[in-house]
Amino acid sequence: MTENNKTDEKSGVAGFMQRAKQQAREKTSETTVTESAPFKAFEQTAESVAKNTMTEGQLFDTADALADYRLSDVNVTDTTCGHCAVGCRFDLYTKDGEVLGARPTDPEKAPVNGISTCVKGKFTYSYVDDEDRLTEPLVKENGEFREASWDEALDRVVEGLGDIIDEYGPDALGLIASSKATNEDNYVMQRFAREVLGTNNIDNCNRLCHAATVEGLAATLGFGAASTGLEALEETDCYLLTGSNITEAHPVFATRVKQNVAEGAELIVFDPRKIQAAEYADQFTRVEPGYDTTWINGMIRYIIEEDLHDEKFIEERVDGFEKVKESVQQFTPEFVEKKAGVPPEELKSAAETIANADSCMFGWALGLAEHTHGTDNIYAIANLALITGHVGDSKSGLAPFRGQNNVQGGGGDMGPLPNNFPGYQSATDDENRAKFADYWDMDIEDMPDEEGYRLTEMFLAADDGDLKGMFVQGENPTVSEPNIDHAQKVLEDLEFLAVQDIFLTRTAEHADVVLPATSTVESNGTYTSSSRHVQLVKRAIEPKGNTKPDWAITKALAQRFGYEWEYETASDIMNEISDLTPIYGGVSHERLENGEELQWPVWDEDHPGTPYLYDEKFLTDEGDELAHMHVAEGIDPAELPDEQFPLVMTTGRVLYQYHTGTLTFREEGLTEGYTGESFVEIHPDTAAEYGVSEGEYVTLTSRHGTAEMKAAVTERPSPGEVFTPMHYFKGGANNLTKEEPLDPPSKTAEYKVTNVQLTAEGQPEGERTPSEIETERDEPTVTTDD
Template structure:
């Protein structure tokens, strides 16, 4: 980080005067280097302002309040360039600019003379002339000044063909910029290819969009502008010199908004360059930076003694140092120099752009929905025939959840797709290993084996696990396959392990097991109570909206045993004790009732059983809560009052509340608080269980992949429901409630379940006490696994079927806000791998059953069928979803616009009333003992997903977090004689893992944290098989462990 060394010491900062601007605590450390500009015109609108009527080049136009002259110019159909302006008409895009740095948008007004159109408010009656001589001269001259400092190497630029500077120069007819272009090789800054995004500062026009995207959209504080005059450049807020060494979280916003080839997604760097050897960006610039991480990797590789070629290749990938590279580079330089000598820049533009356009034409662009988490980000995948090269923002209307935002996984997490270890053919077990087989053979084996088990032990001796990663269409078929083809009642999925307690509690209290509100409501709440949600890491794009809203003045209360990233932004952070959450929530409810701060009218009108709640929370005085949870009484009551007095509150939670042996009670207590304060059934408020998997809401619930409900949460024990399905399917589904995932493993141990069909799940790592789970997988008579990779689960299988990744399939996902969105197919699956629905269909037609033959030709047909039997999806179709930017259920008929938030017209019970279901305080199933004195809690990190099957195979991601670790509070570490970096053994009654220690104040004293994503150092070796009695969710969040140091580097 460089500061402005204007001599004479630091700037004063006027400490006596309070900075009245709303800020998050992070603002203190934000050093963006940019001025404290006035609010953007559209943010400075006086409510009394009306639209402005003005004249542009003789045309009369009307601009809404807050509009700029640039808006007026566009409305009038006139054109001026505006290079630094980010032209995307959305709220998030308004966070970027107007920087008004390039001054290529000058126009003249009768009152003010030449002004920059991008940042001058449109005032009533103004007369604007875009053709006025002074303004036109300034526009063109400034564009030429921009080009003078731009390294015009279009033929080796990754943005060739979609570069805003190139487009503008062509539109303005710049054939020979008077100051030339920046082509002094000695003056080149080295390329920084160390991170997921390549930085080429030689192409930077200092529009500052990236800095604002980083600080104002993502609210991350990585980039800044530094230096002044000619030394002005984009740098890092930390002391880092390279992207890899910075605090970058690789969200990708900066590359998304960059107008030139200065910030380019690694995969797209050479996608549009001249298709000749040597025409690469790296060769063009020449010198390349190396990060600390690269150097460490070099050292590691040196000591690991990679074989010569592998090591050479590994290094050559990062530097352009080889003899071949040098030769190619010389070739490129020569060619560029010859071209520069012969052609004017304008002709070069044209040639380069034709190359770029042609190469872009050969790239596929596929609009799709992200396959990682449940926020439901949409974007375009850029791919060639083999791989996903990059991700770029799509049309705002098609991306309601994220606009142009992404996180590291959605933007860069595609390396797994092209991995060599993808499954490409069906595999059949042979002794300790597998042999390749044809589809016919493999499917025949599966059909025969499953039919055999059904014949010998009954259909209920087979269990099926659906997948929250697959499409709605596929999970619907999976559930139909289980119930009608196999005839088993046993269908469940991994949602059992994440939000089953949420679903159970919300069904009891408000009626739907889903988020009651929308991401839009979460983005605009007046106040938040978050607990057990590591939002910034697990739902990064959603978290950016919360961070922005908090920055702009909303209140945030975070209660969590671990001081997670979102807590850094909180107005109040309360550190709780793992396993005692009901206590503090009941305590808040008690204080709110005692102070008469509850919404009495709402409760009276809309909620039953208030007295029962009152009685239940009575013992939870703030003093008692402090005794139980260590949360100071004053903090608790202050937080309670904050929530009770806010206009609208969003109650957000995730696994931190649900994965307990009393998880359902935790969620009941949360729902009670929301009802008590009247924050359900209105905008900008509500109950927000943040769902995990991309399609856990749809494929893990809505589609009936649960043992107790059919699609649309229809009761399997209700004969009328079964009649409907019998009519639709031609087969009556089993009317008994089936086995949950954990019950299935018990049943395998007991010999009651003998066949297991697993589609896209990895229970060998995700189950609690995986030692026990793996034993069950061993004991299974016949195990089928359908997946992308030879997962830890597949290793136990009898038949492994190669499936397609989300970029290789089409269909729909339902995100956390109940929004059903299209998934587009960008690539063909590798080898003989097939989409999951195709596999299920082939199998269904091989197994004897009473239903009709399956002959779906496309996922669209499957969707049509499922909407017929799923009332909450009844009004949807692929076409509507595509044209209306997704649809949120309930959407009962074709004219229904979908539902932004639930319960506006009453709760989902026959009387329309919600219920207070008083929550008993549970204790953790395992308490610290003398032998195991520490409390282990588990969770995620930003860079990985679930069991890491995908993310552990992506270089851009493993670069950030390559291996497991344990977080230990400094005091605890001190007592145990542990330092950061030590390898330690974490041991519970069930087993042990060896991981590196990270000493940090994120967990509290006596609490340790291990992430869940790694096979090596698998945390579920340690967790126990204790379950919530209502929902069957395992208690991942609490286990008693001890830690000892085993060695120090």
């Protein structure tokens, strides 16, 4: 153990978890490297972790340690993971308010993951007791924070929001809900926006990731969610994965895919980078970033031209086939190769495999959605599934892999959206408005009747002087919004900003009031997974300090505005959700506690849930029970390389970090080595052209900003393309991305294609302390009464 890694030895389970984390760090540092040091060390460790999610013999077997420990001395809580949206469930072991570790629960209680967990779900709990946890409300005076009572802090928020309403009207406010918070938290937040404040200006981080998926699938099929269940993930005959680095972003899903591929399923991967999943693929095809609609349309054209489409399925269940058939005529194999870089023989091979398969699952993540024509990309992949008849059965369908732990439920289903009530019921439809107004005992005239601003539109509206204040719950837009400089300026110039979170994030630093919330292990409620499983989250330890659940804070604010809500528990809120939200009509905490596996739609209390969608009918707004194909027209990305900015930068996740790093940067074992700072992957040919060496610091400059980061020389990207993770503030990708233009239907920004220039700094590896680069910052001053 190095001097920097020495810690006080703990005993029992806590000691075991400490030693296991140390083993993880040592495994990474001891890996033999033959290529890019950061890349190779990471890849081999990621592969080890992925393999060990498959069996009881996991890398660090918490079960054995706990078997040697007196279980009577620890508390065991079965709960749902608070990281990604796979929806893993496990037992959380705690003692005296400390989280000791996670262990797979009874597989019957964990329908999505069984006995599997990934490294984050297993180990990442140091944040709960981090010395920077917010435990008291903060108010800012003369540019400095001081601790305050709840009464003072809540009064300040009500005053700040109320003053803006009085002077400018409710639509001068913007609310950002949290996809990490529970369904119940998010339902209450959207009610607060509409009933108490009187605005539809509420959105969440779904806008930055899968909003195009929701728009495209809802318009084509009916619901903005996965049509598949777990059977397709585990037993389909064919996978098309695109824009999804599944082994790093969703490793437990990746385990299921790799197991099925080992048993004979075919795996096709289309991606700009040679991601790890490509190593298991029957076919891997590199594509040019930003040209997904092009190659998918080319595949559709080929299938139709060769009479490989499912004519019976199309005739009986699909509308719009002829207009799509006509629209794809320009996407010849030659055109696709010129634009998207896909060789004709690879296009044909993939098309024939998909069309001839008995079943096929189409999986994607942000690589397909985060574009200025992201909705067109979703139209295209939905069209491909429809013309091959691979929708509406247990082993086929469309499967977007969602990001945040509750972005499916809290980010969409619960209605923290500018255009939808809970359950994707239009917020501008008079019948829906009347239903919610009546239930909430409010005058329908007071219910907002126009769509509100989407998330990035809020920042643009603030730029124009139309938005004066924000209330942000559990999100960190200073890091996640495109063009960090622009986002920071907007927050600095607001007349009032309130932030509700568990840490003083970079967004909270700009706030006038900060309200301390409970973390996932201190909360009760539900999360909804990518597969539409609604699952219980249970409080494993008591809330730290003077923190409160998000919904309870929102209720207290509503009370100060004169609204008496009768919720006493999260279960009470779910009962209201089920009354108002048809797809959650039969969901209750009681059913979930009794062990029922519920995937929405759950139409009533006797309904068993829906493992896969559209077996009998599609549910689009047209009401004709048909799927409605839409022409996908987008071709070129919003900006193209030129002499000044000749390289194309794309972005994504890495295994050991998550989103803006609020939680994972605080886990020592996840920030050792290069994962503690931003880096850029560069192809050896590009590195040679620019004179860049492995581990050297380089500067990337775009039309929108600049960032310095470490170089990882690897063949993952193509020559002329570079990759940068999305998680970092210093040197991170969003210093370079742009806030305009937006995808017209979804209002999602173009994260996946940014043109950059590269400058070698000439600073060799070893002259910095990488694990401190991201975390070091000018901390705001906080005064206390002590």
